Amino acid sequence: MEPVSKPALAAILFSICLLIGAHSLPAADGVRVGAAAAEFESDDSMEIAGSILAGKVKGQEGRLRAVAVVLEKTGSPKIAIVACDILMITRDFLDAAAAEIEKTTGIAASHVLINCTHTHHAPSAVRVHGYDRNEKFCREVQRKIVKAVQDADAGLSSEECRFLFHLGREDTVGTNSRLMLGDGTVLWGGDRSDAVRPTGPFDPELPVLAFRDSAEKLRALIFNHSTHTIGMVQPGRRSPGFYGIAAQEMEARLGGIVSFIEGASGSTHNLVLRPDDAKNRIRDAVSDALARAQPRAVNKLDAIKRPFSFRVRTFNEAAEEEAVASYCRKRMGVRADSIIGVFQKMRKELAPRQGEQRTTWLQVMRIGDVAIVGVPAEFFTKLGIDIKNRSPFRQTYIAELANDWIGYVPDADAFKLGGYQVWTGFQSYVEPGTGERIVDEAVAMLRELAKK
Numbered sequence: 001m002e003p004v005s006k007p008a009l010a011a012i013l014f015s016i017c018l019l020i021g022a023h024s025l026p027a028a029d030g031v032r033v034g035a036a037a038a039e040f041e042s043d044d045s046m047e048i049a050g051s052i053l054a055g056k057v058k059g060q061e062g063r064l065r066a067v068a069v070v071l072e073k074t075g076s077p078k079i080a081i082v083a084c085d086i087l088m089i090t091r092d093f094l095d096a097a098a099a100e101i102e103k104t105t106g107i108a109a110s111h112v113l114i115n116c117t118h119t120h121h122a123p124s125a126v127r128v129h130g131y132d133r134n135e136k137f138c139r140e141v142q143r144k145i146v147k148a149v150q151d152a153d154a155g156l157s158s159e160e161c162r163f164l165f166h167l168g169r170e171d172t173v174g175t176n177s178r179l180m181l182g183d184g185t186v187l188w189g190g191d192r193s194d195a196v197r198p199t200g201p202f203d204p205e206l207p208v209l210a211f212r213d214s215a216e217k218l219r220a221l222i223f224n225h226s227t228h229t230i231g232m233v234q235p236g237r238r239s240p241g242f243y244g245i246a247a248q249e250m251e252a253r254l255g256g257i258v259s260f261i262e263g264a265s266g267s268t269h270n271l272v273l274r275p276d277d278a279k280n281r282i283r284d285a286v287s288d289a290l291a292r293a294q295p296r297a298v299n300k301l302d303a304i305k306r307p308f309s310f311r312v313r314t315f316n317e318a319a320e321e322e323a324v325a326s327y328c329r330k331r332m333g334v335r336a337d338s339i340i341g342v343f344q345k346m347r348k349e350l351a352p353r354q355g356e357q358r359t360t361w362l363q364v365m366r367i368g369d370v371a372i373v374g375v376p377a378e379f380f381t382k383l384g385i386d387i388k389n390r391s392p393f394r395q396t397y398i399a400e401l402a403n404d405w406i407g408y409v410p411d412a413d414a415f416k417l418g419g420y421q422v423w424t425g426f427q428s429y430v431e432p433g434t435g436e437r438i439v440d441e442a443v444a445m446l447r448e449l450a451k452k
Contacts, residue, residue: 029297030160031367033211034070035220035257036151038144039063040085040137042123042238047131049087050120050230052339054131057121060238062245064122066141067259068148069211069220070107071367072156076301078107079365080149081222081372081399082114083259085240086141089116089125091360091376091404093138097145098403104146105153110305113363113374114145116401118229118262119241126405128426130342161219164210165296165370167395168289171204173242173278174227176381177269178419183330186419190331199417200267200382202226206282207397208289209370211256218256223247223286224397226263226381231275242270242279249283254290264384264398266377266408266421298368302452304445305363305374308438310406313431314354315424320347324423346425361403362438364445370395371449373442374402377409378421383435390443392450409435 042064047054064085072078080101098109123137175198179187182194209222225243232239239245243260251258270278324343328336363374371393375384377400384398408421408428415422415432422428 029299030162031211031298031301032072032156032159033161033219034152034154034156035068036148036155037065037067037257038148038151039065040140040144042137046123046134046137048121048238049124049126049128049131052129052342057236057238061232061234062240062248064238064240066144066148067257068152069222069257069259070149070152070156071301073298073301077111079301079303080107080112080152081259081261081365082112082145082149083261084114084116084141084145085119085244086116086122086125087118087120088401088405089138089141093142094403097142100146101149104150107149107153111303111365112149113303113365113372113399113402115261115374115399117240117244117260118265118378118401119239119244120230121232121237121239121241123238129346157213157219159214161211161213162295163298163368164212164293165395166208166289166293168206168208168285169204170206170225170281170285171202173225173273173281174202174265174268174270175272176200176202176267177271178267178414178417178421185327186417188327188420190333200380200411200414201385202268203263203381203385205397206285206289207395208286208293209367210290210293218254220257220259221250221254221290222259222261223289224261224263224399225282226265226268226384226398228265228269229262231270231278233276233279242275243282246279246283246286250286261372261397261399262401264375264379264381264400266380266400266410267414268381296368296370301367302449303363303365304449305361305403306445307359308362308441309357309359310434310437311431312350312353312356312358312429313424315347317347317351320424323418343423343425350424350429358406360406362441362445363403364442364449366393366449369393371446372397372399373446374399375409375438375442376402376404377406380410380414380435382411383409383439386439387442390439391446393446396446406430409438411435
């Protein structure tokens with residue numbers, strides 16, 4: 001007899017639960033659910049975001065999509081959660097998309113959360129490092145975000161669906177990647193044979209939110225995990241990355257829309273596993289959590305979206321040049337001079353903007369007693385865990401790169417240690433303390449949301 005795979009075992013367990021216990025499960029107030037996906041059109045001529053220097057690929061695996069889930073409950077405002085298979089995108093496109101969604105569906109812009117899955121294998125929608133954003137692709141992303149929400153809203157179920165939840169765990173796909181090295185620097189790329197220890201935490205939590213109708217058909221599934229989305233199954237192609245491929249494989253098997261929401265992963269990467277292995281482990285972990293998911297009452301849907309002001313950091317050019325140049329020349333080989341030059345150009349443009357005040361968005365959202373916090377950055381895991389620990393909602397999860405992009409936001413200890421994520425450039429320009437202020441404001445907003 002052949003051994004039973006984890007996904008098959010999870011499916012068997014879930015079927016048994018339905019047969020012997022479905023009617024004995026506790027009653028739960030549900031929600032009407034609509035879910036839809038809209039594919040981004042792209043081609044081989046487009047530069048791919050996610051590296052220091054510009055690059056192109058040939059062909060594509062999977063689909064690059066905007067995936068929308070719309071929830072509605074009598075007595076509560078509608079909410080929409082959108083995940084986009086791109087690296088990141090700024091609010092000049094996302095504000096316009098949210099406004100169009102409000103105009104055409106009635107879902108308030110404050111109740112629309114737009115998250116990027118942070119795949120490093122999609123066309124560029126940002127200006128970062130040595131390349132610019134592709135304006136045509138940005139407009140395509142904007143259009144498809146709107147379309148996905150419009151289609152999801154138009155397809156809202158006529159009956160209330162059950163909300164099921166389980167907090168799963170996957171602690172092998174990812175690790176804190178800011179490793180202390182033997183010379184006192186922090187790992188970014190290149191040789192890490194002298195690695196000493198991680199400099200921060202890793203968050204293995206993998207929550208699964210599922211919505212089933214009265215016939216037990218899956219209408220939508222949302223899962224969240226906190227590791228950089230780097231790695232395609234078929235090298236050299238455009239791709240939603242291992243998380244996105246896992247979601248699309250599950251979608252084909254389960255029949256409902258599956259959406260991945262990127263957690264606080266600014267300091268977390270997969271350093272060990274092949275992308276195909278990472279994809280399979282995520283797929284298995286989500287399948288297992290789905291089999292274990294239990295009904296939860298949804299007494300309320302709500303959201304708060306609020307402006308947040310921050311400043312461009314001041315920096316010492318000589319110190320920045322030394323940090324970048326010394327690391328790259330020691331560890332980055334033939335690419336060293338090119339990388340050093342990219343950072344020199346970014347700092348030159350940022351220099352006259354030191355101290356400049358800018359404004360972005362923070363957002364909190366609730367689905368019953370489950371909360372989602374939208375932050376507009378590659379948010380360090382330590383900061384995300386701090387929000388979770390201080391939240392009045394027992395189940396609280398981070399959606400990074402939501403509604404805007406303001407670069408990496410490290411914690412105070414990370415600023416002291418240095419490393420790529422705090423080297424000044426378009427990828428990292430907020431002043432120290434910004435992350436802690438975001439945490440404080442997000443927690444205050446969560447407390448306000450809980451009281452509402």
